[in-house]
Amino acid sequence: MTDPVRPVLHARGISKFFPGTIALDDVELRLNPGEVHALLGENGAGKSTLIKCLTGAYQRDAGTLLLDGAPINPASTAASQKLGIGTVYQEVNLLPNLTVAENLFLGRQPLRGGFVSRRRMNAMARETLAGYGLKIDPTEPLTAYSVAVQQVVAIARAVDMSGKVLILDEPTASLDRDEVALLFSVIRQLKARGLAIVFITHFLDQVFEICDRATILRNGRVVGDCALAEVSRREVITMMLGRQLEARVHSKKTGTVGKPLVQVADLGRRGMIEPFSLDIHEGEVVGLAGLLGSGRTETANLIFGAVMPDQGRIRLRGTDITIRTPRDAVAHGFALCPEDRKSEGIVGDLSVRDNIILALQARQGWMRPIPRAKVTEIADRYVRALDIRLASLDTPIRLLSGGNQQKALLARWLATNPAFLILDEPTRGIDVGAHAEIIALIDQLRADGMALLVASSELEELVAYSTRVVVLRDRVQICELTGDQITPDTIVQAIADDPHPHAEPV
Amino acid sequence: MIRSTHLPLLVTLATFVLAFALCASAYPAMLSTRVVANLLTDNAFLGIAAVGMTFVILSGGIDLSIGSVIAFTGVFLAVVLRDTQMHPLMAFALALVIATVFGAIMGALIHYLEMPPFIVTLAGMFLARGAAYVLSTESVPITHEFYDTLQGLYWRDPSGGRFRLIGGVMVLTFLVGIVVAHRTRFGQNVYALGGGEQTARLMGVPLASTTICTYAISGGLAGLSGIVFSLYTSAGYSLATVGVELDAIAAVVIGGTLLTGGYGFVAGTFFGILIMGLIQTYIVFDGTLSSWWTKIVIGGLLFAFILLQKGLTWATQARRRTATGSAAPS
Known part of the structure; x- marks a missing residue:
């Protein structure tokens, strides 16, 4: 779109670096007045980093930010709010202990003679909210109302205080259908008023329903900027998950698929994932594909016992086993590398050595400490085997780059010599070199006869190492791809529409 | 409809009325203005300090230093009036400034060093108590004609109750606090700070100045409480008012303020103070009960109020769950 309209907010060449990763690389975002602009991308694509750079929560490392053509450098969220950029987050950021009116006017209460005039404040709140089609009593506590109403109150506050750009960060994540409709009617009103609105969500239906344009991010780069009327849902998904590469040959799947190791039957948990069945054989990598929120992580957590299933059973080598907690799973030779390294994986201040030995020591029990020499020997062996680059084994693990942290985490579980390894987004946020090494490692483990279950949003990666790919959509397993069917194209096809004709429905 | 946020206050009020009724039925003499006047006079220093504590607890913090600050102020006044020619009013002003600055410094430490209020004010408690010892380990009597004048100020109710100055100061403090x-x-x-620090920050609440002012108020009111206490006892003693901070916390909680912050009323604390004073008075009237029964009853009341608060939190959460989606726009 070659729009002569000057954008309200124009971010150019925005870059942001974190130790070991490039979170944003030369990102451009144009917001026109009266436009709802979707910001799309998988987890870790850089959406939230970009938003934080726009609102001043982070300081960008490079690039310019133009608001109405004038450069701005907000130092804090409060500063950007004053400039005209308001944000509403998924978790309603209002105070539950105050009334609706108090929340709406906190910090800018109408005063009379130096004192807060509650009567005027309540009247003004009533009037403001009526403008959004909400006839509620503003003297009630905020928590007397549903999340959708609270969202609208938050939007009203943001618009009142800012009034140029409104950023909605996953506002619909916890809303039901009617509540989404209420929110959308408010968004349409604001659009008609000429606000520029950034809308972030994982629900593509909502994107196509409410948004005019979309900027798509992947791995910190803009991979697409398009008018949504001109693209198909499939094109958008392709951009989010990665460009289809020319048919790469993945014939290196040597080794034989052995006996079934883990057999999952009708495992499920209400509200989390529909019951599913899955057999994983020795010497096999089963890939889990799907968009964010499709149930990839949930599948992994359910099998590992991180979340209690409410139905179904798991068999290991033909016998029923009970897994209630991750401890049970580890005792049966399972291992899980979680998606969120920082909060669920590494213990940042502990040394690499201690991090590597953690799972093995935990399985042994604290009564039988592993001798120091043995610990060093094990850690050393894996550091060399996985080529983890570090100054010494005593380095705190948080100082390592993302790729090396991930390899250390893998080492932690490999040290327990698992029969069944679950990896959730093993290559999230690591650089290209480490990426290739981890893929090679997965292939090696498979060839050695281990059974692996790998959830990933990187299609090429899944194609590279999977012997089978299970595709999930909206928390349901929709199909399973094997052999030659495994290409980025078929996976996107399966995610975007009905099961591919060549795929076997599960 | 009665708001759930007002319910603890109403329960406090009901408890007070019930307690007074019980006392009056046992000892009809307690239903006199004299008892009421004494209730105000005897609890004046505690009440003033409890107003500051209410602000601190509403903001989600705690101030353990106030008992020591009260003692320090008393000793400071006594020593200054004994050793210098300074007019008591000047000494009062000086004491208030010291106590306020002391509170402000604690607030600044809590905010800028991101230290738990519990630890910082615990340090403040030892510091202030230690400073009082440094000034004097003995009880120092205060003999000044201005003190006699202030102590002689009262309004005599026709039926005999003497409403003294210090009781009035407490009531005024509560009114200003409200x-x-x-x-x-x-x-x-x-309130915003007590409701959630992160959210308050995102909503633009100036966290630094709010935290510092809150603890400055608590410190300043502890200073005022120290002045009132010196008027009440005509002396300054470094071992006095040990544990008053805990009495103040008890009064705040019995007054219906949530210990986790964000919910509560200054007015509630007033009735919390009166309830605690009433128990004391009852035991005096009874004459056979040990004064330790005061502690036991207050302990029981505290438990009851904590359970009530927990119950209310559960009830609100349950209500919120069922209310989701029902509050549709019209």
Whole structure:
């Protein structure tokens, strides 16, 4: 779109670096007045980093930010709010202990003679909210109302205080259908008023329903900027998950698929994932594909016992086993590398050595400490085997780059010599070199006869190492791809529409 | 409809009325203005300190230093009036400034060093108590004609109750506290801080100045409480008012303020103080009961109020769950 309209907010060449990763690389975002602009991308694509750079929560490392053509450098969220950029987050950021009116006017209460005039404040709140089609009593506590109403109150506050750009960060994540409709009617009103609105969500239906344009991010780069009327849902998904590469040959799947190791039957948990069945054989990598929120992580957590299933059973080598907690799973030779390294994986201040030995020591029990020499020997062996680059084994693990942290985490579980390894987004946020090494490692483990279950949003990666790919959509397993069917194209096809004709429905 | 946020206050009021009725039925003499006047006089220093504590707890913090600050102020006044020619009013002003600055420094430490209020004010408690010892380990009597004048000020009720100055100071402190809490932006910021620090920050509440002011108020009111206590006892003693901070916390909680912050009323604390005073008075009237029964009853009341608060939190959460989606726009 070659729009002569000057954008309200124009971010150019925005870059942001974190130790070991490039979170944003030369990102451009144009917001026109009266436009709802979707910001799309998988987890870790850089959406939230970009938003934080726009609102001043982070300081960008490079690039310019133009608001109405004038450069701005907000130092804090409060500063950007004053400039005209308001944000509403998924978790309603209002105070539950105050009334609706108090929340709406906190910090800018109408005063009379130096004192807060509650009567005027309540009247003004009533009037403001009526403008959004909400006839509620503003003297009630905020928590007397549903999340959708609270969202609208938050939007009203943001618009009142800012009034140029409104950023909605996953506002619909916890809303039901009617509540989404209420929110959308408010968004349409604001659009008609000429606000520029950034809308972030994982629900593509909502994107196509409410948004005019979309900027798509992947791995910190803009991979697409398009008018949504001109693209198909499939094109958008392709951009989010990665460009289809020319048919790469993945014939290196040597080794034989052995006996079934883990057999999952009708495992499920209400509200989390529909019951599913899955057999994983020795010497096999089963890939889990799907968009964010499709149930990839949930599948992994359910099998590992991180979340209690409410139905179904798991068999290991033909016998029923009970897994209630991750401890049970580890005792049966399972291992899980979680998606969120920082909060669920590494213990940042502990040394690499201690991090590597953690799972093995935990399985042994604290009564039988592993001798120091043995610990060093094990850690050393894996550091060399996985080529983890570090100054010494005593380095705190948080100082390592993302790729090396991930390899250390893998080492932690490999040290327990698992029969069944679950990896959730093993290559999230690591650089290209480490990426290739981890893929090679997965292939090696498979060839050695281990059974692996790998959830990933990187299609090429899944194609590279999977012997089978299970595709999930909206928390349901929709199909399973094997052999030659495994290409980025078929996976996107399966995610975007009905099961591919060549795929076997599960 | 009765708001769930008002319910603890109403329960406090009901408890007070019930307690008074029980006392009056046992000892009809307690139903006199003399008892009421004494209730105000005897609890004046505690009440004033409890107003500051209410602000601190509303903001989600705690101030363990106030008992020591009260003692320090008393000793400071006594020593200054004994050793210098300074007029008591000047000494009062000086004491208030010291106590306020002391509180402000604690607030600044809590905010800028991101230290738990519990630890910082615990240090403040030892510091202030130690400073009082440094000034004098003995009880120092205060003999000044201005003190006699102030102590002689009272309004005599026709039926015999003497409403003294210090009781009036306490009531005035409560009135000012109520206005500040509910009718100023600062007061709203205190509630916001108690409701959630991160959210308050995102909503633009000035966290630094709010935290510092809150503890400055608590310190300043502890200073005022120290002045009132010196008027009440005509002496300054470094071992006095040990544990008063805990009495103040008890009064605040019995007054219906949630210990985790964000919910409560300054007015509630007033009735919390009166309830605690009433128990004391009852035991005096009874004459056979050990004064330790005061502690036991207050302990029981505290438990009851904590359970009530927990129950209310559960009830609100349950209500919120069922209310989701029902509050549709019209």
